[in-house]
Amino acid sequence: xxxxxxxxxxxxxxxxxxxxxxxxxxxxxxxxxxxxxxxxxxxxxxxxxxxxxxxxxxxxxxxxxxxxxxxxxxxxxxxxxxxxxxxxxxxxxxxxxxxxxxxxxxxxxxxxxxxxxxxxxxxxxxxxxxxxxxxxxxxxxxxxxxxxxxxxxxxxxxxxxxxxxxxxxxxxxxxxxxxxxxxxxxxxxxxxxxxxxxxxxxxxxxxxxxxxxxxxxxxxxxxxxxxxxxxxxxxxxxxxxxxxxxxx
Numbered sequence: 001x002x003x004x005x006x007x008x009x010x011x012x013x014x015x016x017x018x019x020x021x022x023x024x025x026x027x028x029x030x031x032x033x034x035x036x037x038x039x040x041x042x043x044x045x046x047x048x049x050x051x052x053x054x055x056x057x058x059x060x061x062x063x064x065x066x067x068x069x070x071x072x073x074x075x076x077x078x079x080x081x082x083x084x085x086x087x088x089x090x091x092x093x094x095x096x097x098x099x100x101x102x103x104x105x106x107x108x109x110x111x112x113x114x115x116x117x118x119x120x121x122x123x124x125x126x127x128x129x130x131x132x133x134x135x136x137x138x139x140x141x142x143x144x145x146x147x148x149x150x151x152x153x154x155x156x157x158x159x160x161x162x163x164x165x166x167x168x169x170x171x172x173x174x175x176x177x178x179x180x181x182x183x184x185x186x187x188x189x190x191x192x193x194x195x196x197x198x199x200x201x202x203x204x205x206x207x208x209x210x211x212x213x214x215x216x217x218x219x220x221x222x223x224x225x226x227x228x229x230x231x232x233x234x235x236x237x238x239x240x241x242x243x244x245x246x247x248x
Contacts, residue, residue: 004108004141005212011110016202018209025053028135028213033062035133035209036098043067043093045101045121049135049218051240055100067093069120070242090120099124099132102218103210104156105148106136112199112210113148115157117192126203134210137217139233145198153183156219157193163219163238 001021009019022028032055036042042064050056059066069089093099101121105113112134116122125132142148158177175191176184183193202208219237221230 001214002138005138005214007108008106008110008141009210009212011108012210013110015110015200017110017112017199018207020209020211022211022213024215025055025213025217028211029053029055029058031211032100032133032135033058035131036064037131040097041065041067042098042100043096043124043129044069045099045124046070046242047100047102047121047135047218048237048241049102049137050100051242052217052236053135053213055135067096069093090118094120094124095128097130099129101125101132101134103134103136103140104152105140105142105220106210106212107142107144107148109144110200111145111148112197112208113142113145113152114197115152115193116195116197119195122195122197125197125208126199126206129206131207131209134208135213135217136210137213137215137220139216140218140220141212149196151220151222152196153185153193155221155223158183159234160219160241161192163234164241 005021009021012019020031022031042059044050044056044067046069056066056068067089069086101124103112103114107113112125114122125134142151158181161173161175161178162181173190173192175188176186199208216229216233216236219233221233
């Protein structure tokens with residue numbers, strides 16, 4: 001275990017948030033399974049990290065009921081019926097037994113930092129569930145809040161929207177970052193960076209467990225890292241990120 005991970009886990013525990021180390025995705029999935037009580041329903045926040053790890057399929061193979069708001073949209077065109085089904089699942093996933101999600105960043109002093117468009121993913125991390133499980137790859141660890149917000153605004157969000165809309169030919173979001181690859185703190189109607197959250201301590205009515213995986217997962221990097229590592233993070237992300245279909 002490297003020093004960054006060890007320090008982050010210790011900081012989480014000091015904030016009454018359970019921290020678990022996993023050497024790889026398989027070990028992380030086993031850890032997730034061990035945390036989920038028998039006959040629980042698991043709600044999901046959309047997460048490329050979980051897709052990369054094969055977590056959703058692992059849960060289903062174990063007979064666990066999974067509420068995935070994006071499953072309907074993956075399986076067929078973005079119809080009104082699919083939209084209505086997704087909204088229903090989002091509501092149900094918000095108040096089920098266990099919530100499972102990734103995170104945009106986590107600081108070495110144990111703060112969990114996220115940005116969201118609609119809010120259901122971040123809300124599920126701290127409200128509506130007896131237990132929330134947050135899975136994060138080693139590449140999402142940052143020094144402090146300043147670095148977390150800088151990385152979210154300058155790296156994660158612009159690349160996320162540009163990859164989906166331009167490189168993967170998904171729905172064309174009308175925001176400056178899609179065209180420029182940079183955050184302009186825009187006021188566009190289709191802006192996706194609408195809600196920022198920081199979890200600094202265990203909330204009153206929910207337990208939080210963070211599993212840190214010793215792999216690069218999801219979207220996030222420091223620009224000073226070797227180019228081949230950054231490229232690998234991007235390519236792996238493209239294989240598993242959900243792509244909104246283009247509007248006809």
